[in-house]
Amino acid sequence: MNETYIMPDYEIVRNAERCVRCMACVRLCANGAHIFDEKRGVLTADDSKCVNCHYCVANCPTKAIKIVRSDHCFKPSANYTEDVIKDIYRQADTGGVLLSSMGTTKSYPVYWDKMLVNASQVTNPPIDPLREPMEIRTFLGKKPETVKYRADGRLEAETHPNLMLKTPIMFSAMSYGSISKNAHIALARAAEELGTFYNTGEGGLHEDLYQYGANTIVQVASGRFGVHPAYLNAGAAIEIKMGQGAKPGIGGHLPGSKIGEDVSRTRMIPKGTDAISPAPHHDIYSIEDLRQLVFGLKEATDYKKPVIVKIAAVHNIAAIASGIARSGADIIAIDGFRGGTGAAPTRIRDNVGIPIELALAAVDTRLRDEGIRGRVGLVAGGSVRSSADVVKAIALGADAVYIATPALLAMGCHLCRSCHGGKCNWGIATQSPELVARLDPDVARERLVNLVTAWSREIMEMMGGMGINSIEALRGNRLMLRGIGLTQKELDVLGIRHAGE
Amino acid sequence: MDEEYDNVPVRDELREGNVRIPSGCAVFGCLSRSGRRMSASGAVDAMTYMHDRSNGLGGGFAGYGIYPDFPDCYAFHVFYDNEHAREETESFLKARFDISGMERIPTRKVYGIRGAPLVWRYFGVLRPEIAAHTPLDEEEYVCRSVIHINTKIKGAYVFSSGKNMGVFKGVGYPEDVGEYYRLGDYSGYCWTAHGRYPTNTPGWWGGAHPFNILNYTVVHNGEISSYDANRRFIEMYGYKCTLQTDTEVITYIIDYLHRRRGLTLPDVAKVIAPPFWSQIERMETSERERYTLLRNMYASLLVTGPFSIILGYSGGMMALNDRLKLRGMVAAEKNDVTYVASEECAVRAVCPEPDRIWYPAGGEPVIVELTEGNGK
Numbered sequence: 001m002n003e004t005y006i007m008p009d010y011e012i013v014r015n016a017e018r019c020v021r022c023m024a025c026v027r028l029c030a031n032g033a034h035i036f037d038e039k040r041g042v043l044t045a046d047d048s049k050c051v052n053c054h055y056c057v058a059n060c061p062t063k064a065i066k067i068v069r070s071d072h073c074f075k076p077s078a079n080y081t082e083d084v085i086k087d088i089y090r091q092a093d094t095g096g097v098l099l100s101s102m103g104t105t106k107s108y109p110v111y112w113d114k115m116l117v118n119a120s121q122v123t124n125p126p127i128d129p130l131r132e133p134m135e136i137r138t139f140l141g142k143k144p145e146t147v148k149y150r151a152d153g154r155l156e157a158e159t160h161p162n163l164m165l166k167t168p169i170m171f172s173a174m175s176y177g178s179i180s181k182n183a184h185i186a187l188a189r190a191a192e193e194l195g196t197f198y199n200t201g202e203g204g205l206h207e208d209l210y211q212y213g214a215n216t217i218v219q220v221a222s223g224r225f226g227v228h229p230a231y232l233n234a235g236a237a238i239e240i241k242m243g244q245g246a247k248p249g250i251g252g253h254l255p256g257s258k259i260g261e262d263v264s265r266t267r268m269i270p271k272g273t274d275a276i277s278p279a280p281h282h283d284i285y286s287i288e289d290l291r292q293l294v295f296g297l298k299e300a301t302d303y304k305k306p307v308i309v310k311i312a313a314v315h316n317i318a319a320i321a322s323g324i325a326r327s328g329a330d331i332i333a334i335d336g337f338r339g340g341t342g343a344a345p346t347r348i349r350d351n352v353g354i355p356i357e358l359a360l361a362a363v364d365t366r367l368r369d370e371g372i373r374g375r376v377g378l379v380a381g382g383s384v385r386s387s388a389d390v391v392k393a394i395a396l397g398a399d400a401v402y403i404a405t406p407a408l409l410a411m412g413c414h415l416c417r418s419c420h421g422g423k424c425n426w427g428i429a430t431q432s433p434e435l436v437a438r439l440d441p442d443v444a445r446e447r448l449v450n451l452v453t454a455w456s457r458e459i460m461e462m463m464g465g466m467g468i469n470s471i472e473a474l475r476g477n478r479l480m481l482r483g484i485g486l487t488q489k490e491l492d493v494l495g496i497r498h499a500g501e
Numbered sequence: 502m503d504e505e506y507d508n509v510p511v512r513d514e515l516r517e518g519n520v521r522i523p524s525g526c527a528v529f530g531c532l533s534r535s536g537r538r539m540s541a542s543g544a545v546d547a548m549t550y551m552h553d554r555s556n557g558l559g560g561g562f563a564g565y566g567i568y569p570d571f572p573d574c575y576a577f578h579v580f581y582d583n584e585h586a587r588e589e590t591e592s593f594l595k596a597r598f599d600i601s602g603m604e605r606i607p608t609r610k611v612y613g614i615r616g617a618p619l620v621w622r623y624f625g626v627l628r629p630e631i632a633a634h635t636p637l638d639e640e641e642y643v644c645r646s647v648i649h650i651n652t653k654i655k656g657a658y659v660f661s662s663g664k665n666m667g668v669f670k671g672v673g674y675p676e677d678v679g680e681y682y683r684l685g686d687y688s689g690y691c692w693t694a695h696g697r698y699p700t701n702t703p704g705w706w707g708g709a710h711p712f713n714i715l716n717y718t719v720v721h722n723g724e725i726s727s728y729d730a731n732r733r734f735i736e737m738y739g740y741k742c743t744l745q746t747d748t749e750v751i752t753y754i755i756d757y758l759h760r761r762r763g764l765t766l767p768d769v770a771k772v773i774a775p776p777f778w779s780q781i782e783r784m785e786t787s788e789r790e791r792y793t794l795l796r797n798m799y800a801s802l803l804v805t806g807p808f809s810i811i812l813g814y815s816g817g818m819m820a821l822n823d824r825l826k827l828r829g830m831v832a833a834e835k836n837d838v839t840y841v842a843s844e845e846c847a848v849r850a851v852c853p854e855p856d857r858i859w860y861p862a863g864g865e866p867v868i869v870e871l872t873e874g875n876g877k
Contacts, residue, residue, distance in 0.1 A: 474730065
């Protein structure tokens, strides 16, 4: 890209005293930001190529490198900010739609941080998770409403396929293609070890990963990439992706540069072509069409697997979710607009959709008002950043959460937001074999397991503080939340009271 | 009543229903399996020994088999704030029920009982023409009539609506409430009792316990931490938690599971206080399937936090602790009578030498019923 008028955002600073000229940085940087000028015998850098991913910083044996924000500046303006100006230059250069990776960087309100959690004092005791049982096992799916006694006293109920989670945290959809095979292997192994699920995303399932099927959610998106009967039957559940929080209203986006031999075979598309899924499913133009796909998939899998419908959080989310709950779906996954992505048009990522907290609260309330909350499991995703966010999501009404960005971070991602470039130095969001080889799937698995284990412990600590020893009793328990610094309207939508009330 | 609360008016906005009031408590229950009718004075005596577990802001009793003269009539006990509420309620009741008896419930003046509303009772059966035309079954119709009076008629509150049973409750220490209602004049095969320790302002008479719907009564000691999860689930099924108390929501849970869904009481107990997953995994297949189904199906009716409850129903009584047994509860037997109480002293007060005395484990219900052939 010819970025005529743009100065680099970052500067690579090398400490000359520490540098031993081992050239590791030159060899490691996939972006070519470090340069050895042989003529002059100087180790230098091209700041314009640096994406600030810290791979060189982390791997420099003498810790001689740091990346700093450039202090080069435009004339300050609160309206025409540096970002705004640079975006205009970029579009004037190329005539293209701006692309971005990962979640929005804009400073929209984060409602998780405006809610506080309760704890027991005097009138009922907190429960100590180190000394008492603390249960976070979760079943996801439709619940039977009625139960009958058989003559022998046994219970008989119409049962529906459910997912059993040992912790209410699942890895959200990230396709093979957008991330590497090693990243997928790490997610699959971690899900297996944790007793939870990872999600293939819309890129199909690599043949080497079928062995983790019991902990896999297979996705069916509008592009139908990699969808065939064996794929549908390989997973524990099927997710229909109607939308994604980071880019509601448009389809998936995988640049051809990331589509090599393996990805091409798995997705069943030609090598090197851009994989752009259609904005809608072309067999779903309304709710009754969705019902047909839900039952189509159930037919294909013998009614043995729950069907998840994933939707982006948009303005009319409550009514949409209510329709989905009546469509035969077993689980609804809502993706908030702050959620991440491997590639999305910047303007859509930064301006379309609504926050997950409000969407989740609105959906849970609506489903209860209509008496159909038990018909579906509810999964919240789109910027769940810590165990505290998980606790708040469950108290608002979610059964479980989806996490993706924290999972990437656990594997080594430094959130440089350049996934769409395909040159991820950490071996995660790339298909380049030498880069992929940098990610050891078992090291990454262990880090994922550590993260989710740590969060699970923290969830138990907070539950115990509230005097709750079973996650069921936290679900939808909004009295356990209080708002801080929120307007009455925000409190009403969240269905919570203000702190002090 | 404690002096600190003297002359403190009950502000409307602080009544149960307008604010959530957690409270600690004392509970007691006794049932004669042979159906022998016991005077209420035993239950009153037992409560006296647990005086310090209440703070004078609520006490009450429920008796079963106390109206043998009207065994098939719904006995409505109603609090009125004024005569206007009474007239309105009576015309509502008379339009729907054939009333065969009505009177002011006899009371006596007692030091420590104040702020008493008018207390009336009515005995009636559902008019046949209404029973024939309503799409609801009879119990559901009665239940909704009670909810209608309680939410729509200002100043009226039906606090007892079962058959051949009755609740007597008010603001004061339980032994004073017993004296006020002249409970020594009543006898029944089962009594449950409650002394309240609300952590809030002076209570309202309707907010005292036992809480009743149809033949179910619940007395409860504890503060449940699952309240809002339970409330928001049960409200999907036509209930309205107007009092915002734990006891109210527990009563609705039991009504929903037992009366409307037809679960047996042991299964109801296992929904409210289920075994831990680690225990379920160790069970044999059929048990494991049963408890997995119940836990998964009614996950939102699991109650956490400390509680000991005594459920009274027609012909029986069930006592239940939370799974961690965070509230004390003791059970005892002597001849044909089973006792349960928050503290052993209460049992010993009325039954100094029981044949057997034990502390039921958390989540293990104690269920006692009239033996076959004994009239309710």
